[in-house]
Amino acid sequence: MSRNTWKFHGGIHPPQNKQQSVSASIRQLPLPDKLILPLQQHIGAPGKVLVSVGDRVLKGQLLAQAKGFVSANLHAPSSGTVIDISDQPVQHPSGLPGKCIVIETDGKEQWCEIHPIDDYRQMDATQLLATINNAGIVGMGGAGFPSHVKIGTQQTISTLILNAVECEPYITSDDLLMRERAAEIIEGLQILAFILNPKEILVGIEDNKPEAIAAMRRAAQESTEANPGAPCAVTIVSVPTIYPSGGEKQIIQILTGKEVPSGGLPSDLGIVCHNTGTVHAIRNAVIEGKPLISRITTMTGNLVTDPGNIEVLLGTPVSHLLQHTRTSANQIHRLIMGGPMMGFSMRSTEIPIVKTSNCIIAADDQEFPDAPPEQPCIRCGACAEVCPAKLLPQQLFFYSKSKEIDKAKHYNLMDCIECGACSFVCPSQIPLVQYFRFGKGEVRKSKIETDKSDRARMRFEAHQERLEKEAAAKEEKRQQRAAANALKKEKQAKAKLEKEAAEAANPSTAASTAQESSNEPSNNDADEALETLKSNATKASKRYQQAKKALQMAEKNGADNIDKLREKILQLETKASDAKKALKEALPSPAKKIPAKSDATPNNTPKETDTSAVIAAATARVKVKKAQNALMAAEASDASQEVLEHLSTNLNTARTELEQHAPSEPTTGEAQ
Amino acid sequence: MAFISVTSPHSHRANSTAGVMQQLLLATLPGVLALFWFFGWGILVQITLSVITAVLCEAGILYLRKKPIAFYLKDYSAVVTAVLLALAIPPIAPWWIVVIGTSFAMVFAKHLYGGLGSNPFNPAMVGYAFLLISFPLQMTTWLPSEGNFGASTGVENTLQLIFSSSPADDASNYDAFSGATPLDELKTQLDLDQSTDILQQQDVFKGFIAGAGWDWVNVAFLIGGCFLIWRKIISWHIPVGFLAGLGILAAAFSLYQPAQYASPLFHWFGGGCMLGAFFIATDPVSAATSDKGRFIYGFLIGLLIYIIRTFGGYPDAVAFAVLLLNLAAPTIDYYTQPRSYGHDKPNRGTAKKDS
Numbered sequence A: 001m002s003r004n005t006w007k008f009h010g011g012i013h014p015p016q017n018k019q020q021s022v023s024a025s026i027r028q029l030p031l032p033d034k035l036i037l038p039l040q041q042h043i044g045a046p047g048k049v050l051v052s053v054g055d056r057v058l059k060g061q062l063l064a065q066a067k068g069f070v071s072a073n074l075h076a077p078s079s080g081t082v083i084d085i086s087d088q089p090v091q092h093p094s095g096l097p098g099k100c101i102v103i104e105t106d107g108k109e110q111w112c113e114i115h116p117i118d119d120y121r122q123m124d125a126t127q128l129l130a131t132i133n134n135a136g137i138v139g140m141g142g143a144g145f146p147s148h149v150k151i152g153t154q155q156t157i158s159t160l161i162l163n164a165v166e167c168e169p170y171i172t173s174d175d176l177l178m179r180e181r182a183a184e185i186i187e188g189l190q191i192l193a194f195i196l197n198p199k200e201i202l203v204g205i206e207d208n209k210p211e212a213i214a215a216m217r218r219a220a221q222e223s224t225e226a227n228p229g230a231p232c233a234v235t236i237v238s239v240p241t242i243y244p245s246g247g248e249k250q251i252i253q254i255l256t257g258k259e260v261p262s263g264g265l266p267s268d269l270g271i272v273c274h275n276t277g278t279v280h281a282i283r284n285a286v287i288e289g290k291p292l293i294s295r296i297t298t299m300t301g302n303l304v305t306d307p308g309n310i311e312v313l314l315g316t317p318v319s320h321l322l323q324h325t326r327t328s329a330n331q332i333h334r335l336i337m338g339g340p341m342m343g344f345s346m347r348s349t350e351i352p353i354v355k356t357s358n359c360i361i362a363a364d365d366q367e368f369p370d371a372p373p374e375q376p377c378i379r380c381g382a383c384a385e386v387c388p389a390k391l392l393p394q395q396l397f398f399y400s401k402s403k404e405i406d407k408a409k410h411y412n413l414m415d416c417i418e419c420g421a422c423s424f425v426c427p428s429q430i431p432l433v434q435y436f437r438f439g440k441g442e443v444r445k446s447k448i449e450t451d452k453s454d455r456a457r458m459r460f461e462a463h464q465e466r467l468e469k470e471a472a473a474k475e476e477k478r479q480q481r482a483a484a485n486a487l488k489k490e491k492q493a494k495a496k497l498e499k500e501a502a503e504a505a506n507p508s509t510a511a512s513t514a515q516e517s518s519n520e521p522s523n524n525d526a527d528e529a530l531e532t533l534k535s536n537a538t539k540a541s542k543r544y545q546q547a548k549k550a551l552q553m554a555e556k557n558g559a560d561n562i563d564k565l566r567e568k569i570l571q572l573e574t575k576a577s578d579a580k581k582a583l584k585e586a587l588p589s590p591a592k593k594i595p596a597k598s599d600a601t602p603n604n605t606p607k608e609t610d611t612s613a614v615i616a617a618a619t620a621r622v623k624v625k626k627a628q629n630a631l632m633a634a635e636a637s638d639a640s641q642e643v644l645e646h647l648s649t650n651l652n653t654a655r656t657e658l659e660q661h662a663p664s665e666p667t668t669g670e671a672q
Numbered sequence B: 001m002a003f004i005s006v007t008s009p010h011s012h013r014a015n016s017t018a019g020v021m022q023q024l025l026l027a028t029l030p031g032v033l034a035l036f037w038f039f040g041w042g043i044l045v046q047i048t049l050s051v052i053t054a055v056l057c058e059a060g061i062l063y064l065r066k067k068p069i070a071f072y073l074k075d076y077s078a079v080v081t082a083v084l085l086a087l088a089i090p091p092i093a094p095w096w097i098v099v100i101g102t103s104f105a106m107v108f109a110k111h112l113y114g115g116l117g118s119n120p121f122n123p124a125m126v127g128y129a130f131l132l133i134s135f136p137l138q139m140t141t142w143l144p145s146e147g148n149f150g151a152s153t154g155v156e157n158t159l160q161l162i163f164s165s166s167p168a169d170d171a172s173n174y175d176a177f178s179g180a181t182p183l184d185e186l187k188t189q190l191d192l193d194q195s196t197d198i199l200q201q202q203d204v205f206k207g208f209i210a211g212a213g214w215d216w217v218n219v220a221f222l223i224g225g226c227f228l229i230w231r232k233i234i235s236w237h238i239p240v241g242f243l244a245g246l247g248i249l250a251a252a253f254s255l256y257q258p259a260q261y262a263s264p265l266f267h268w269f270g271g272g273c274m275l276g277a278f279f280i281a282t283d284p285v286s287a288a289t290s291d292k293g294r295f296i297y298g299f300l301i302g303l304l305i306y307i308i309r310t311f312g313g314y315p316d317a318v319a320f321a322v323l324l325l326n327l328a329a330p331t332i333d334y335y336t337q338p339r340s341y342g343h344d345k346p347n348r349g350t351a352k353k354d355s
């Protein structure tokens, strides 16, 4: 039965303080009058409310439905009436209230229709997964990650781990659960094994819980005997007592010697890890068909007269618990939800128990005195010695404090599991974890900022695309118009030719008229084109000057999103070359078409028109280049987004104008 | 009912920076006693002077910086700096030496950089180096060791020696008592082409390893150092690296030319070696910070000490070696980041954008 275990780096041995709450068995409390159910009891999106004020609800009825993949359902813990759906004080580090459904209980405990599954082995994995999903089960050890997401992994799982370490001082809820309901936990593990089909099931329990270890071993033994055909046996591993061995990453390292890659998930290693309470809830959901509506919570602290573990309905206000454990609430110095190492201090006793509330500690100022004032870090390295993530907290502290986010990230700030071991040992009483939470927040913030500007860039690109499409549509219309024009003029020319042929009696006049008629209009047209091009050119250069000025302003104000601007530059470059291409396409067309026509009008090749068209085209080309250069100059010097947007619209209009003139030239040529 | 919100963890190990410093002071006791035994009352006078100066300086500067004086004085860091500096100063050095040195250490090396935790250099060693450069004569004149807690020189004589001299005096009035340390002597004699064997016969070297009294002083500091490691006040990495660096070079040279170069034992138990290894180089504020970094840091100090002792201009070199490595500590830190959980390899060098 003894299995090799590995060690993780560091760790501490805080005073256990578990004995206070293990002597009594798990008990229930009278039904509270009111249940307050926060919509957000898990990591991920809050659910969508399905009930409204005044509705009567039954025990187990779905109140809020999971929204999105990482989300969880919420059910009514007891029957009664919905009396309020509003913001209430909840346990959140920010101290902000959260949206809650408040139920006034009617004391009838009337269940809604439930669907127990007699033999889960007859079901397929997807059905079971849906059952677990519907039951609203989340990781009950503290993080509250929706369980079906973990179980529904697409990766092949070789090891299923039950994290029954419970390394935080004071907390004994898993301990008691294992002592009293070991068989049900093993059953839950078998269900998970049925879904995941792992090669082994490991249960890690700290060696300070001999009763729980014995109970689990017995239950595992019985289960193997009862189901000889079970997919795989459960191995109970007793692991050394050291904080934070119950961290998911740490228990994985202890039991398998493997490290979850930074930024990765245990499933990357073929491992799925669940907490005791969670597995028990999964068992209840499948075997009894009951959603997650209650949990075991440890009530302890030296102000609690009747400490112990309580099976409490979700939504029960903590004041109800304090009252029924005879706690001298007026002496409370600190009220903590969770353990002393990672728990949060509560602001109010009206805060409700949620899916992740494993412990409530009501302590006076003897038990948890206020920390003495922070002293300077003396770089003693005590913190680095105990850090289970093998970080250098003293460096992280320094960089978090000075907001040097890049450096903090370089020292792997994001790998900190916020276990508090470093703060615990720091001789200068520095609240290191607080700094790290802050630092992590800063890192996330800067990431959100990046994401935001990414989104802005995408919006901008979409906008550009739309503009391009519009321009293309316009261009097409214009070309159609031009073609129609050309047809018309061709017809006119033909008619003219026929007329000339008819007037053959006076060929010289005819020729001169022809020449005049061909020269004059073409010259006029070319002049006009040149005029417009010239004015366009001045316009472009004016715009260039404007852009330059705007750019200088932008530079002065310090535009900072360089990367995005660069991308924009690329984009605009392609657009500019597109414009060039369009122009080029426009250019040879008169050359092609003119000779074709000149066949029809012998000796009358409109040379001047041709050259004027070429000149016009050249001017246009120069103009495009100028505009392009202006843009590129602006882009290269990291102008702000606004300036660039402005410039690019300018370019687009300029380009459109240019294109309008370029294809108009052939028509002039064809006029012969 | 509303409570103030405090972040986790809610319990702390009962240890404090003051506690760390107090244990450090406790650990210097054997060394202080040994110095007292061999060199007389001077050392106690120096420590007293130094501590008084340091506390006054600290209080004055805290007042100027508008910081709570009592709160910061209670961390004992000023006292530690003072004691370490006093231990390195010749016991009969005139009073103004230690006063100047301590004030310089507190004002320039500590508070101008922002106080405890922010000083890049070990303040005690900055003070020492400053004194050694400014007053080389007074800083290298030691009484010959005698034993019996300075009975032969006597309290009065010692006090007179220390307090009668002013910066204007020349050193002649204590010439009669003074002598060089074994390390000095070794250097001078070796420069005169004496061999180490012959030197061992001479008076000043008549201790069991490295000169009269000095070996015992070093043994005493070694004992204090082991106490610190046992109490987990310091980790073993710096002292072991230090002694290894010094020992390896000494062994290599003395194996190559035993007559020319002193043995590792002589270097380990001579001069301020053990004081340096366990008390000076281990000052956490100015040292490298990861375990690996600390070993490298100590090792390099050891190497430097041997080089300066053997080839440099100063007979003992702890201060300069430590200061030089203080300078290198941040760089060492950059390249000795441990491999964090879940990472294939440790990060190296400085932070890059988007790394």
Ligand code: SF4
Pocket (backbone or CB within 6 Å): A376, A377, A378, A379, A380, A381, A382, A383, A384, A393, A394, A397, A422, A425, A426, A427, A428, A429, A430, A432
């Ligand atoms: S334990 Fe505290 S004082 Fe020591 S290095 Fe870490 S942060 Fe600094």
Ligand code: SF4
Pocket (backbone or CB within 6 Å): A383, A386, A387, A388, A389, A390, A391, A393, A415, A416, A417, A418, A419, A420, A421, A422, A423, A432, A433, A436
């Ligand atoms: S809180 Fe973070 S830095 Fe501190 S010991 Fe835990 S993992 Fe390491």
